[in-house]
Amino acid sequence: MRPARTGAASPLHVPLSAQPQLHPFEKSAMTSMENSTTASAATHLKKRSTRVAVIAAAAVLASAPYASAATQQASSKPVVTDVRTLAALDFTAGESPENITVGPDNSLTVSTLGGHTAAGERPALLRIDPSGHSTVLVAGQPGDAFSGITRGRDGTTYYNVASDDDSRAGVWKLPPGGTPRRIAALPTDGLANGLALDPAGRTLYVADSSKGTVWAVPASGGKATAWLTDPALAPDPSVPFGANGLRFHRGAVWVSNSAHGTLLRIPVTAAGAPGRIHTVTSGLTSVDDFTFLNDRSDVVFAAQNGLNQVAVVHPDGTKETVLTASDGLASPTSIALRGDRIYITDAGFAEPHDAKVQRGTINPAALNCGPAA
Known part of the structure; x- marks a missing residue:
């Protein structure tokens, strides 16, 4: 059963307007959509086709075999137990979850x-409250997507909007009890993904999966x-997702690259500039978003x-x-931790x-690492 759903608690994201419909998210669309980006069509149609092709690639990834997967060891002890569905969502209604944060009251955004x-x-x-009941905080425009989200100490929620409309694409903020507004524009031919403060x-730092770039945005607007723009952040022709998940952790910006299967650490200098890129691990096939065991630990859940x-990742x-899929995973896109609780968003890209x-429970003792590992 789906949890009860209540109406929007805040105004619509932007005034209603007619928007061209996107094709359904399915594997068979990828080739035709990619081809359409090279056709001599109107500019806005090219942008739309490119974006849908990038998103549609995830459906291909969800069913593609990966030889490198065998090199990753399975845990000998159960690190995560008691995994169950907290909230069932409706893929056909656009409720494919992408990113997640946990609030002080253990509610999820x-x-x-x-x-x-x-x-x-x-x-x-x-x-989504701890019982699984969900409420719409913000509703966007048809054809758009909400991707990375992060939370400020004052309770403000920041989130990325991927859109072909110049007036909507970018980083938005939702103050507690307030109205959403855009604080920075981003290119419509990019794909804003991970977000961190x-x-x-x-x-704010934004991973752009299409442009191989990390954007910096003033939180005040x-x-x-x-x-930073670098080949280490770029996609490739076979996997059109480059820089994907992003976290600010212990003085560095950490970024996952889906195309390369890497987790990168980029120190932030005293002047705020990027330092030398360190590859924490490779062979992390089809990596999406990630998080850390806690603020003091470099142990990553990806x-x-x-x-x-x-x-x-140690x-x-x-x-x-x-x-694994035996635990009910269905295209996992992001992870959040609070204490010994783990929360996972499953986009359900594949049928x-x-x-x-x-939601599940973490057994830290099974990780064989200290609190500051």
Whole structure:
């Protein structure tokens, strides 16, 4: 059963307007959509086709075999137990979850992909309480997608909007009890994905999966600047997702690259510039978003979307699989931790499109690492 759903608690994201419908999110669309980007069509149609092709690639990843998966060790002890569905979502209504944060009251804020997975549907920010009841906080425009989200210390929610409309694409903020507004524009031919706020609450960092770029955005609002563009962040022709998940952790910006299967650490200098890129691990096939065991630990929990797996990456770069499809994973896109609780968003890209949010319990002793590992 789906949890009860209540209406929007805040105004619509932008005034209603007619938007062209996107094609359904399905594997068979990828080739034709990619070809359409090279055809001599109108500019806005090219942008739309490119974006849908990038999103549609995830459906291909969700069913593609990966030879490198065998090199990742399975955990000998159960690191995560008691995994169950907290909230079932409706893929056909655009409720394919993309990203997640946990609030102080243990409620979740979840972004959905809207029209990027279900033609003509709206993306949303959902609040899911500990019982699984969900409420729409913000509803977006048909054809758009909400991707990365992060939370400020004052309770403000920041989120990315992927759109072909210049007036909507960018980083938005939702103050507690307030109205959403855009604080920075981003290119419509990019794909804003992971999002993080620095500890000072001054700068937001955005992973652009199409452009191989990390953008820096003032949290107070202003112009987005290319903080770092590098081949290590870029996609490739076979996997059109480059930089994907992004976290600010212990003085560095950490980024996953889906195309390369890497987890990268980029120190932030005293002047705020990017330092030398360090590859924490490679062979992390089909990696999507990730998070850390806690604020003091470099132990990473990473969603492997196309493999239907969650992996733990240790500080020395070794990896172990801790959850699989047998635990109900269905295209996991992001992970959040609070204490010994783990929360996983499952986008349900592959049939039967089992979109949902899962909850489980972490056994830290099974990780064989200290609190500051």
